[in-house]
Amino acid sequence: MSEQQTIYDTKNIAELFQIHASTVRKYCDFLEKEGYQFHKNEYGHRGFFDDDVIVLRKLIDFKGTMALEKATKSVIAWKNGDDVSGVAIGKKQYSTEYSNLLDEFKTFQKQQHAFNQELLEQLKKQQGYIDTRLEERDQNLMIAMSQSLETQKQLAATKQKKWWKFWKQ
Template sequence: MSSDTDASKVYSAKEVSVLLGIQNTTVRKYSQLLEKAGYHIHKNELGHRGFFDKDVIVLRKIIELTKRPDMSLENAVNVVVSTDAGSDISKCDMQKSMTYQEILEDNQRLLKEFEDFKNQQLEFNKELLQQLKKRDDYIATKLEQRDQSLMNTIREMHDTQKLIATTKQPSKKWWEFWK
């Protein structure tokens, strides 16, 4: 459906769902509610809907309005249809709306930025793992040295106690000297 009509691009429901970040079934549901409220959406000879830029803007406004906690979907549709009332949406909104191609390019740019960030993060993670491994190796070495030092000290103490025990003679009591 992406044909040009009167210098305006006509989007398919699938393209609109990508543009707005919603499901294709949601586009259909919103379109049916708009039509029920008296809003005209272009249909081809097979009955497939075609969306112009102003229709995409109307759908975007519905999405924004339904995010408010006090606004139901039906009320949002009625508000948008009553403010549209057969006239074009404000030129400011038309300037803000992005074409399908612009959104695709923007998405590709964001994807590239994400890939770059992911690669930077992977490199950072590698460096961090190397530093942690060095630290763990250092700690393991220090612990091993400490353990060896403690064992040597314990052995020395044990040897000293043995030496003391062998060199110590039983002391005679003072009265035993006269016997």
């Protein structure tokens, strides 16, 4: 082989699948009874390559829908490329689960789109309100500035008049 492959031990596989090491050994025994071969060292300890991990994952998945013996036979048939009713059932189950997930996602997507549209409308209303209020503020500010300027002009005019001519227009 030109590529280095990682070899996992039983403990690593147990941690990966969150099962006990004894369960991994049990699954391996069932697979070996059906003819599957795992790598073993001189002490008889199993070493698991990536392909073995995939086979064990399939076994765990199939075991959720059928008995362990039938699941083991289905995995071996899957590995050999054969079509077994258990594999077909597994594919059908995954297809159904996939369809259900896809339907859920489409529903969620529609809800999210509607929610986003509602948010956009609210943002447009809010922006319109802000623009209106800014325009009103600017107009009020201009009026206040005009009045202030007029008052300053009147004060300047009164300062130029003598105090006794204040009452004259």
